[in-house]
Structure formats: C-alpha cells, structure tokens
Amino acid sequence: MNTITSYLNSNQGCRDTVDSILNTIRSDEHNAVVGTYDHLAAQLADYYDATQSDRPFAGVPIAIKDNLCIQNELVTCGSQILSGYHSPYTATAVQKLLDAGFIPICRTNMDEFAMGSSNETSVYGPVKNPVNPTRVPGGSSGGSAAVVAANLVPAALGSDTGGSIRQPAAFCGIVGLKPTYGRVSRYGLVAFASSLDQIGPMTHTVSDAAALFSVIAGHDPSDATTIEKPVPKLTLNTEQSIQSLAGKRIGVPTALLSDSVIHPEIIQAIRNVLDQLANAGADIIELDMQFFDEAVATYYILAPAEAASNLSRFDGVRYGYRNSQAQTMQTMMQTTRETGFGHEVKRRIMLGNYVLSSGYYDAYYGKAQIMRGELCQQYTKVFESVDAIVSPTTPTTAFELGAHLDPLQMYLADIATIPVNLAGVPAISIPCGTDSQQLPIGLQITGNWFDEAGLLTIAHGIEGLLS
Amino acid sequence: MTPSGIYKNYELVVGLEIHVQLDTNSKLFCCAAAGGSNQPNDHVGAVSLGLPGALPVLNEQAVQYAIMAGLALGCAIQETSVFARKHYFYPDLPKGYQISQYDQPLCLNGHIQLSDGKKIGITRIHMEEDAGKLVHQGASGLAGSSGSLVDLNRAGIPLIEIVSEPDIRTPQEARQYMEKVHEIVRFIGVCDGDLEKGSFRCDANVSVRPVGTTQFGTRTETKNLNSFRSVEQAIQHEFHRQVDALLAGETIVQQTRHYDDATGTTTALRTKEEAHDYRYFPDPDLKPLVVTTATVDAIQQTLPELPDAVRSRYKTEYALPDNAIEVLIQDRNLYQLFNDCQACIQTTPLPELAKWLVGPIQSLLKTQSPNTHFSPSDIAWLLDECASGKLSKTMVKDVLEQLKPGMTAQELVNQQGGGQISDQSELVGLVQSVMAENPDVVKKIQDGKVASANFLMGQVMKLSQGRAKPDTVRALILEACGVAV
Numbered sequence: 001m002n003t004i005t006s007y008l009n010s011n012q013g014c015r016d017t018v019d020s021i022l023n024t025i026r027s028d029e030h031n032a033v034v035g036t037y038d039h040l041a042a043q044l045a046d047y048y049d050a051t052q053s054d055r056p057f058a059g060v061p062i063a064i065k066d067n068l069c070i071q072n073e074l075v076t077c078g079s080q081i082l083s084g085y086h087s088p089y090t091a092t093a094v095q096k097l098l099d100a101g102f103i104p105i106c107r108t109n110m111d112e113f114a115m116g117s118s119n120e121t122s123v124y125g126p127v128k129n130p131v132n133p134t135r136v137p138g139g140s141s142g143g144s145a146a147v148v149a150a151n152l153v154p155a156a157l158g159s160d161t162g163g164s165i166r167q168p169a170a171f172c173g174i175v176g177l178k179p180t181y182g183r184v185s186r187y188g189l190v191a192f193a194s195s196l197d198q199i200g201p202m203t204h205t206v207s208d209a210a211a212l213f214s215v216i217a218g219h220d221p222s223d224a225t226t227i228e229k230p231v232p233k234l235t236l237n238t239e240q241s242i243q244s245l246a247g248k249r250i251g252v253p254t255a256l257l258s259d260s261v262i263h264p265e266i267i268q269a270i271r272n273v274l275d276q277l278a279n280a281g282a283d284i285i286e287l288d289m290q291f292f293d294e295a296v297a298t299y300y301i302l303a304p305a306e307a308a309s310n311l312s313r314f315d316g317v318r319y320g321y322r323n324s325q326a327q328t329m330q331t332m333m334q335t336t337r338e339t340g341f342g343h344e345v346k347r348r349i350m351l352g353n354y355v356l357s358s359g360y361y362d363a364y365y366g367k368a369q370i371m372r373g374e375l376c377q378q379y380t381k382v383f384e385s386v387d388a389i390v391s392p393t394t395p396t397t398a399f400e401l402g403a404h405l406d407p408l409q410m411y412l413a414d415i416a417t418i419p420v421n422l423a424g425v426p427a428i429s430i431p432c433g434t435d436s437q438q439l440p441i442g443l444q445i446t447g448n449w450f451d452e453a454g455l456l457t458i459a460h461g462i463e464g465l466l467s
Numbered sequence: 468m469t470p471s472g473i474y475k476n477y478e479l480v481v482g483l484e485i486h487v488q489l490d491t492n493s494k495l496f497c498c499a500a501a502g503g504s505n506q507p508n509d510h511v512g513a514v515s516l517g518l519p520g521a522l523p524v525l526n527e528q529a530v531q532y533a534i535m536a537g538l539a540l541g542c543a544i545q546e547t548s549v550f551a552r553k554h555y556f557y558p559d560l561p562k563g564y565q566i567s568q569y570d571q572p573l574c575l576n577g578h579i580q581l582s583d584g585k586k587i588g589i590t591r592i593h594m595e596e597d598a599g600k601l602v603h604q605g606a607s608g609l610a611g612s613s614g615s616l617v618d619l620n621r622a623g624i625p626l627i628e629i630v631s632e633p634d635i636r637t638p639q640e641a642r643q644y645m646e647k648v649h650e651i652v653r654f655i656g657v658c659d660g661d662l663e664k665g666s667f668r669c670d671a672n673v674s675v676r677p678v679g680t681t682q683f684g685t686r687t688e689t690k691n692l693n694s695f696r697s698v699e700q701a702i703q704h705e706f707h708r709q710v711d712a713l714l715a716g717e718t719i720v721q722q723t724r725h726y727d728d729a730t731g732t733t734t735a736l737r738t739k740e741e742a743h744d745y746r747y748f749p750d751p752d753l754k755p756l757v758v759t760t761a762t763v764d765a766i767q768q769t770l771p772e773l774p775d776a777v778r779s780r781y782k783t784e785y786a787l788p789d790n791a792i793e794v795l796i797q798d799r800n801l802y803q804l805f806n807d808c809q810a811c812i813q814t815t816p817l818p819e820l821a822k823w824l825v826g827p828i829q830s831l832l833k834t835q836s837p838n839t840h841f842s843p844s845d846i847a848w849l850l851d852e853c854a855s856g857k858l859s860k861t862m863v864k865d866v867l868e869q870l871k872p873g874m875t876a877q878e879l880v881n882q883q884g885g886g887q888i889s890d891q892s893e894l895v896g897l898v899q900s901v902m903a904e905n906p907d908v909v910k911k912i913q914d915g916k917v918a919s920a921n922f923l924m925g926q927v928m929k930l931s932q933g934r935a936k937p938d939t940v941r942a943l944i945l946e947a948c949g950v951a952v
Contacts, residue, residue, distance in 0.1 A: 067520075068520075069519065069520045075519065075520075077519070082519065085519070087518070087519070087520070088513070088518070089513055089518070091520060186520075186522060187520065187521070187522050188520040188521075189520055190519040190520045191519075191520070191752075193751075194751035194752050195751035221524065222522060222524060223522050223752075224522065224523070224524055224525065224752065224753055224754055225751075225752065225754065305748060306751055308746075309552050309554060309563075309564055309746075309748070311563075312554060312556070312562060312563020312564055313517040313519070313561060313562045313563050315556060315558070315563060317558045317561075317617060318516060318517065318561065318617070319518070319519075329558060329615065333556055333558075353746060356554075356746035356747075356748055357744055357746060358744050358746075361746075361747075361748070365748060
C-alpha cells in the first residue's frame with residue numbers, strides 16, 4: 001500500500017518515481033487513465049530533485065479526475081464533446097495541490113460528465129475494478145478510485161455529486177471523502193450539478209485523506225459558494241483516535257440496515273463495525289431517518305436540471321468537438337450536441353429541460369427544492385443528538401461490468417450517498433471488510449456541516465479498530 | 468398629440484423596456500474589462516467565454532450602480548434579490564444561458580415624472596449580463612452572409628433593464644420618458660448614454676384599445692429602437708398598424724417585431740408560439756444578493772441632486788438662464804465645475820458664472836482639452852476680478868488659455884504686470900501722448916466722427932499692453948476732444 005507518507009519517506013528521486021509511474025500507466029489494463037501530464041510531471045519532478053523544497057508534499061505524485069482543469073492540459077470529462085480541449089487556466093483545487101508540492105501525473109477515467117455509477121458511460125470505455133477486473137470500479141470517479149486501488153499513485157482527486165467519490169471508493173476498497181459543500185472551491189471543476197458538486201480526496205488511508213483535504217479546502221474568491229471558515233489541520237494519532245471514540249454518539253439510520261435495500265452481507269459488515277464501536281465505548285443510537293427514496297427522486301430532478309443548464313455551453317461554437325459538416329448555425333449546434341454527448345448525458349439533459357419547462361417547474365423543480373429543505377432540516381435535527389452517522393456506502397458491492405442496463409436500478413445504487421449531497425454535509429467512505437466474493441465493502445460516515453475534523457477523527461478511530 | 472381621423476377612437480397603450488449598460492471597469496461576473504475594444508474578443512476572460520469550470524463572481528461596482536439608478540428612479544431597493552439563468556441557444560451567448568434576475572429583481576416600484584406632471588410607473592429594474600455580437604461576413608445580416616464570426620467583447624457587460632408600467636399613452640410621452648431616463652442615468656454617472664454604441668437601448672410593448680375601455684389589447688414587442696426619434700416613430704407606426712388591422716377586421720397577434728429605421732416601419736420577427744421557453748431557475752453558482760439598509764443609505768448619500776431638482780433650484784434660487792441650465796445638466800463635467808466654482812466665487816453673480824461656463828469655458832474645454840490647466844478657484848478669482856473691473860473679459864480668456872500647470876491665475880496676472888488700469892491719472896498720460904501723435908484723428912472726432920475714437924482707443928490699449936480699461940479710455944478721449952459723453 002503506497003501512502004503519501006511512504007512517498008515522502010522514499011529515497012527514490014522524484015523523476016525516477018514519475019518515470020516509473022508513467023511506464024506502469026502505459027501497460028495499465030484497467031483503463032483507469034485517459035491521459036498523462038508527461039511534461040508537467042517531469043518538469044516538477046526535476047525541480048524537486050534539484051531543489052531542497054519546503055513544500056510539505058514536494059514530489060508526491062497524484063492523479064486528477066478528467067473534469068478538473070490544468071493550464072495547457074487536456075480536460076474532456078470523458079466526453080467526445082470536449083475532445084481536444086486544453087484548458088487555459090488551472091482549477092483552484094489543483095493549484096493548491098501544486099503549491100503544496102504534489103505532482104499531477106495523469107487524468108483519470110470517469111463517467112461522461114460524472115453522470116453514472118459504474119464508469120461505463122465514458123467515451124474512453126469502462127474502467128475495470130483492480131480488485132476484480134470483471135467488476136465495475138463504481139462511478140463516476142471510477143478511474144481515480146482504480147489508480148489508487150491499483151497502487152499506481154498514493155492519492156487522487158475525485159468529484160462527488162451524488163456519491164461519485166464515496167461509491168467508487170467503497171467498490172475499490174479505498175478511502176474517499178466528500179467535504180462539506182462550500183469547503184473546496186469548484187473553480188475549474190467542469191460543472192455537473194453546481195449546488196451538489198464537491199471535489200474531494202481518494203486515498204488509501206484516512207490520514208492521507210485528511211492531509212489532502214487540508215491542502216485543497218478553503219475560501220476562494222473565484223467561487224462565490226465557498227465559505228470563509230478556517231480549515232482544520234489534523235494531526236491524527238491512531239491510539240488517540242480510537243480512544244476518542246469512547247462516549248461518541250454514533251447514529252445509525254435503521255432504514256439503511258434493511259435487507260430490502262441493502263445486501264445482507266453488507267448489513268453484517270456494518271453490524272460488525274457497530275459492535276466494535278460499542279466495545280470502544282461509543283453510544284450507538286438508532287435513527288428513524290426518512291426520505292431516502294424521496295431523496296433519490298429529488299436528486300434526479302435537481303441534478304439533471306442543473307446539468308442541462310451547465311451543459312448548454314457545449315455548443316460547438318468556441319471549443320471542443322464541432323460537427324463541421326453542418327450547413328447552418330442551428331444544425332451545427334444541434335448535431336454537435338447530438339453526436340458529442342453520450343446516451344446517459346442526453347437522457348439527463350432531456351430530464352432537466354423537462355422539469356424546468358414552463359408549466360412543469362412548480363410540479364418538479366419547485367417541489368424538489370422543498371424536499372431538499374426538508375432533508376436539510378432532518379440532518380440539522382439528527383446532529384443535535386449524534387456526532388456522526390454511520391451506514392453502508394452502497395447497497396451492493398461492485399457489480400459486474402454491463403450488469404446494470406436499467407438506469408432506474410442504477411440510480412438506486414446511490415440511495416445512501418445522495419441525501420448527503422442534497423444536505424451538503426461531509427461524508428467519508430472507508431473500507432470495512434469484504435463480502436464472500438472478496439469484494440470490498442464501504443462504510444459511510446457522515447458528519448455535521450463543516451465538522452470535517454470531527455468526522456475524520458471518528459473515521460480514523462474506526463479505521464484503527466478495524467485494522 | 469392626439470390621434471385624428473380613424474385613429475381617434477383608439478387609445479394607445481405603451482410600456483417600455485430600457486436596457487442600460489453600466490459604465491463599470493469590469494464585466495458583471497468576469498474580471499475582463501467592460502469597455503469597448505477595437506480588437507474582437509479582446510476583452511474576454513474564462514467566465515465571459517463560458518469556459519468549462521469557470522464560475523461567475525458578482526461585480527460590486529455594478530450592484531452599486533444599479534442601486535444608484537434604482538434610487539434615482541424612485542424605486543424600493545429589495546433586501547434580497549436572486550440571479551437566475553435564462554436559457555436559449557445562440558452563438559453570441561457563451562454559456563447557453565444569460566444570468567439575469569427573474570422573479571426577485573433588485574428594484575421595484577419606481578416612477579418618472581414627465582414635464583406636464585404625469586407620472587410613468589416603473590415596475591422593476593433588474594440586473595443582467597449583455598450578450599456578445601455576431602459579425603456576419605459579406606452581408607449586413609445573417610441572410611446572404613457566407614459565415615458569421617462571434618465577438619464576445621460585449622458578452623457579460625453589466626446591464627440594468629428598466630421596465631415601465633403600461634402608463635404611456637402617446638409616442639411623445641414614450642420619447643420623453645426615454646429621454647428622462649437617459650438624462651438621469653447619465654447624470655448620476657452610471658451609464659455613458661451612448662445610443663449609437665448601444666449603451667442605452669429600448670424595446671416598446673405596444674397595444675391599442677377602444678377609447679373608454681379598460682382592458683388591454685394584445686401587445687406586440689418592437690425591438691431595435693436605437694434613438695429617441697425611432698422610439699417615437701416606431702410607436703406611431705405600430706399604433707396605426709394595429710388600428711388599421713382592427714378596423715380591417717383582423718386580430719392583433721402577440722409577436723416580436725423589428726423596427727427598420729430607414730423605412731420607419733415594423734416587421735414581424737417571431738410569434739408567441741415561436742417564443743423561447745427560457746427555463747428560468749435560480750443560478751446555483753451565485754448566492755442571493757443581499758443589500759442591507761445601511762448599504763442603500765450610504766449609496767443614497769453619494770447620489771447627486773437629480774436633474775429636475777437641479778433645474779428648478781438653478782432657476783428659482785440662482786436665476787440661471789434656461790439654456791445654461793440645460794447645458795450644465797447635459798455636461799456632467801461642466802456641472803461639476805459650476806458647483807466647484809460656486810463654492811469659492813465671491814462677488815460674481817451666479818448667472819454670470821453660468822454664462823462663462825457654458826460659453827467661453829466650455830469651448831476652451833472642448834478645443835484645448837487636455838491642455839487646459841485652470842482650477843475652479845482660478846475661474847472664481849478671475850471672474851471676481853472681472854466683476855470688480857480689475858480685469859477685462861479678454862484678459863480673463865487669455866489667462867485661462869495661457870495657464871500652465873502649477874501656476875494660479877493670480878500668479879500669471881501678476882507676472883504679466885497686474886490687472887486692468889482703471890486709474891484715470893495713469894490713463895490720462897497715455898491718452899494725451901496718443902492724441903499728440905494723431906492730430907488728424909483728433910480733428911475728425913472734433914468734427915463729429917466719434918467712431919474714429921476707436922482708433923485712438925486701440926493705440927492706448929497697445930501702449931498699455933491691453934491693460935487699460937476700455938470704458939475709461941474712451942471717456943477720457945471724448946472728454947479731451949471736447950465731445951459730449
């Protein structure tokens with residue numbers, strides 16, 4: 001297991017590390033990487049080899065999801081419509097990585113425009129789960145999860161709109177954190193659903209996730225939705241984190257321990273964690289949380305509505321793919337979008353435009369906003385009596401490639417992760433065992449708004465208990 | 468003007484939508500410059516290009532200007548307003564949506580008072596971003612062109628849209644309303660008011676109804692009204708067209724129409740069925756705009772006195788001539804100069820100051836700027852010296868023209884030997900020597916050709932280097948020649 005610390009303590013030169021990773025990528029069979037930042041990575045590596053840098057993570061390689069912009073580098077969101085597009089600027093989160101010394105090394109595969117839970121909607125084709133190559137890695141940050149799980153890099157950035165960091169982390173047996181909405185700047189993240197998107201770390205360990213979180217978080221004048229709050233810098237100690245679990249109030253939504261929703265082997269794994277938590281002195285509190293089904297419905301109104309709007313800019317006029325055969329302005333834009341977007345993206349654009357149409361707005365978008373408000377209130381109330389909520393991250397472990405043909409069934413795979421995005425609270429998925437097929441099971445821990453410090457400490461304690 | 472003939476049985480109902488470009492340094496949501504450029508796509512940034520991953524950040528100066536306009540137009544500034552996305556596809560709209568305000572605009576319930584005292588209500592003022600421009604190759608419009616280029620310099624420039632109530636009843640009222648709004652936004656300094664460049668644009672919603680009825684007729688929206696005259700003419704034409712249609716037994720179709728300035732007529736662009744479904748929803752990238760009462764109060768403090776108030780005060784308190792008042796209101800710099808001079812002037816009557824400003828000083832500013840170097844206190848001192856007879860008008864003008872940076876008017880006058888000579892004992896000597904040198908001219912004057920005194924006066928002015936007081940010199944000459952004054 002290559003952690004960030006193991007790279008920092010390595011005696012290998014940065015350039016050697018970078019070259020060796022780039023070599024491995026060339027023979028990677030998981031289809032997790034869609035492009036490499038050869039020149040940038042080599043340049044940075046040479047610099048860190050030649051200089052005694054005081055940057056805290058000097059020379060540590062990291063993978064970047066293909067929806068984050070780096071100046072002069074390709075960014076395509078796994079879509080034909082952005083083929084050949086080089087960004088003229090760098091995303092704030094990536095800039096913070098660069099400033100901290102990280103070396104971005106490759107772009108990772110993803111569901112097209114982050115729309116999917118299996119990484120099968122990418123124009124580059126599906127990613128194979130490194131744990132078991134017949135299985136999906138989850139999505140949409142499937143490539144980011146896979147490069148970490150395959151030990152190609154110690155960490156990757158993903159983005160999470162309805163579970164796109166936590167679900168693939170769970171499927172690939174790694175750690176994935178979705179910070180509080182407003183914590184990490186979205187500037188330079190190609191938008192899917194602006195009110196839900198959040199960038200986060202994908203790593204092997206909770207302390208690596210915490211370290212990366214501290215680097216990328218913080219108010220950004222370029223993103224009006226980021227919040228001015230101090231970013232916690234955590235020094236996590238396993239013994240202390242385990243000890244601190246004593247007296248912690250841990251909530252468990254009973255609805256997510258029902259075998260009508262969640263696979264029994266996963267329920268068993270979660271119950272095992274709960275037992276260990278109780279042994280460590282935590283109070284386990286059963287929660288009668290509602291609205292999981294409604295949350296999925298709400299999400300599939302709000303996310304497509306925002307997506308349809310955000311994806312309007314891809315019209316072939318200024319950048320990316322254009323159908324140059326078209327004879328008129330109108331048909332150029334129409335056919336560019338028709339050919340440039342894949343099925344799932346077009347399905348969601350149509351859904352989104354439908355729910356925003358005059359005459360349907362109140363019935364769908366308006367109601368969904370009300371439901372979202374209810375969900376937020378529920379979390380507010382729950383966090384009056386608990387310090388964190390634990391649940392499964394996913395209803396199943398990684399399913400077979402090509403298994404989910406019905407989109408509705410696929411959408412329900414996000415039932416445990418979606419409410420978290422709608423409320424905007426932070427949540428982390430950590431590995432908590434495997435099922436009978438040796439596939440990883442993810443434990444989702446949800447914290448109060450902007451309490452990443454508390455959330456990460458509890459996650460670190462549980463990680464310690466389970467190891 | 469009341470309608471005559473067949474039109475007199477119908478009443479015209481008009482509401483105007485005015486788009487005002489705010490004269491800010493940068494764009495509404497992008498750090499790119501808002502001013503024009505000779506180069507296409509010169510003033511663009513990640514946000515105004517609609518690049519993937521770019522996010523809008525609200526320009527505070529634009530909000531301040533919008534609030535100033537709202538206050539000047541008598542609106543209530545809303546504590547919370549919301550930016551929404553208005554969707555449609557067109558190559559000059561980079562994001563595929565325009566960020567505008569929809570159901571929660573910044574300003575509500577204002578009005579404009581016309582010269583006859585009639586009030587035209589203002590429903591709302593909302594903020595939004597401008598679109599870019601298409602440049603069609605090989606033709607003036609899309610039709611017939613071989614291709615179109617996109618210029619996004621204008622995309623994202625802040626606009627306010629001022630929506631009036633349907634209170635306007637004649638084309639002349641429409642024009643006057645538009646002129647008043649134009650005057651106010653220019654005067655308070657939020658818009659350069661350049662109609663030709665499109666900084667100030669107008670759409671007219673026009674309907675007609677039988678005189679005496681209260682229900683509104685079906686309205687049309689006429690676009691492309693780029694001058695005060697075209698607003699008046701387009702509305703007049705649309706009034707006649709709609710009445711003609713009704714009299715011919717047709718019904719008015721709700722549609723968007725295009726005004727052709729060359730022919731003075733309107734033609735249909737698209738009907739209601741072809742209208743866009745804009746799919747408005749609150750922009751999730753922007754928080755609701757919250758403006759505190761304290762902020763509004765602070766902006767109110769910075770707002771200058773408005774043109775109509777200035778007009779009436781200048782007339783009643785200062786007795787300024789009407790034409791001078793109008794010039795001062797049209798020329799913001801001159802208005803400012805008047806106020807600054809007024810603060811330090813002592814003996815010169817204000818109408819005299821105003822005449823100087825809108826006359827010689829305005830033309831100096833026009834022809835010599837930026838090489839004029841006089842301050843308000845220079846003007847005030849010179850005019851006071853002139854009023855007390857120490858300087859002639861010509862001397863005042865000369866000094867204003869000759870002033871250099873770092874020098875006051877008083878210093879320049881002293882350097883040139885002081886002010887005007889009005890002391891008779893000083894002038895008598897000059898007059899006597901000139902008369903002694905020109906006995907033939909003196910003879911002519913004595914013979915009754917009084918006009919010849921002008922020649923002698925010219926000689927005295929020459930000897931005194933222009934400083935002799937002309938009236939005194941003239942009196943001395945005539946007296947010495949024995950001609951009755």
